[in-house]
Amino acid sequence: MSTPRPSSSAPQAPESPDRVYRSPSGIAAGVLLLAVIAWLGIDAIVVGHGRTPWLALAALILLVPAVTAFTLRPAVLANDHRLRVRNPLRVITLPWGQIEMFRSGYTNEVFDRAGTKYQLWAVPVSLRARKRAANKQARMEAAKRGDGKSRGMFGLGPVGVPGGPEAEPDGPARAEGDKIMDELKELLDARGPAATSQGEVTVRWAYEVIAPVVVGAVLLAVLSAVA
Numbered sequence: 669m670s671t672p673r674p675s676s677s678a679p680q681a682p683e684s685p686d687r688v689y690r691s692p693s694g695i696a697a698g699v700l701l702l703a704v705i706a707w708l709g710i711d712a713i714v715v716g717h718g719r720t721p722w723l724a725l726a727a728l729i730l731l732v733p734a735v736t737a738f739t740l741r742p743a744v745l746a747n748d749h750r751l752r753v754r755n756p757l758r759v760i761t762l763p764w765g766q767i768e769m770f771r772s773g774y775t776n777e778v779f780d781r782a783g784t785k786y787q788l789w790a791v792p793v794s795l796r797a798r799k800r801a802a803n804k805q806a807r808m809e810a811a812k813r814g815d816g817k818s819r820g821m822f823g824l825g826p827v828g829v830p831g832g833p834e835a836e837p838d839g840p841a842r843a844e845g846d847k848i849m850d851e852l853k854e855l856l857d858a859r860g861p862a863a864t865s866q867g868e869v870t871v872r873w874a875y876e877v878i879a880p881v882v883v884g885a886v887l888l889a890v891l892s893a894v895a
Contacts, residue, residue: 686745686752689848690790698739705731723891730884737877742789744848746855749864753778755789759872762786764865767856772849780869791848 705728712724737756745752751767753760768779776788859865 684748686747687851689744689746691742691792694739694742694790694792698735701735701739702732705735719891719894723888726884726887726891728884729880730888733877733880733884737874737881738789741874741877744788744790744852746852748859748862750867751778751852751855753786753788753790755787757874757877759874760786761870761872763867763869764856764859764862766867766869767860770849770853770856772846776845776849778852782869784869791845793845 709724709728709731713721716724741754741756743754745754750761750763753762762778762780766780768781768783771777771779772793775793776791778786778788780786
């Protein structure tokens with residue numbers, strides 16, 4: 669009687685929870701645009717005559733997934749093993765061990781070890797936010813130096829905080845997008861060498877977005893061409 673052989677593949681531990689990074693301004697803009705598109709489209713379908721309801725329907729099929737893809741869909745999901753970048757038309761999965769670096773300029777980007785660049789749509793760069801953060805940092809440094817403009821009457825403390833110094837932040841003032849990039853770089857430094865963070869980079873096209881956009885564009889073109 670033969671004894672059963674143990675399975676060679678041990679069950680994998682469940683993935684750690686994702687940290688989800690998204691753009692609040694992009695979500696707000698998407699909700700507003702979708703509300704306007706739905707209002708105009710449904711109104712045209714209900715009260716329109718002739719080809720108008722069909723043109724409105726084709727426009728809805730085209731615009732709703734397109735607006736959703738570029739506003740509500742983008743997200744960056746990071747856990748202990750990999751980074752998943754959900755862009756408008758693609759989903760890129762990068763194990764930490766395959767990431768070479770993050771770079772911030774006019775856009776935030778991640779590079780894999782093959783040198784391929786992927787843009788982080790969900791973490792946009794805001795030059796205005798960077799300027800506000802720089803101004804805040806300058807005011808904080810002036811307060812630390814005891815600048816007279818930043819202190820209340822009789823030198824009791826900063827304006828708005830009677831009798832005491834201003835609360836110290838955890839670090840220098842940074843724009844929200846730059847804070848997210850700092851967190852991702854820390855995760856890369858911590859998790860990149862781990863054995864559970866190795867693997868292959870995968871890229872999947874978002875056909876669930878592309879297909880209805882193409883169908884809507886074709887319908888709109890055909891209906892517009894028909895006399």
